[in-house]
Amino acid sequence: MTALPPRRRRAAVLPPGRLTFREIAALLGISVITLRRRVRPVGDQATRRLWAQRLDLKRRQRGDSLPVYHACRRRVEEWGPEITGTDPPVTD
Helix, strand or coil, X not given: CCCCCCCCCCCXXXXXXXXXXXXXXXXXXXXXHHHHHHCCCCCHHHHHXXXXXXXXXXXXXXXXXXXXXXXXXXXXXXXXXXXXXXXXXXXX
């Protein structure tokens, strides 16, 4: 039986300023596969909370400074809705 050629995926064309899964995974320090498994458009808050916990864990493991951590966290929170495809929660 011959091996099938590797399946090629077309690169998604993202609007300017939108993060790719690879960039987000690198930012969080996890693999793209893990990120895809965890990101489900079920609830924006739940997804952001998960990212925040993961970021906090990685920060403590690496010993990053708090300003670096907060900059990463702000970026993730800012782009959360873009990744999950859900609207941000309405706050009055």
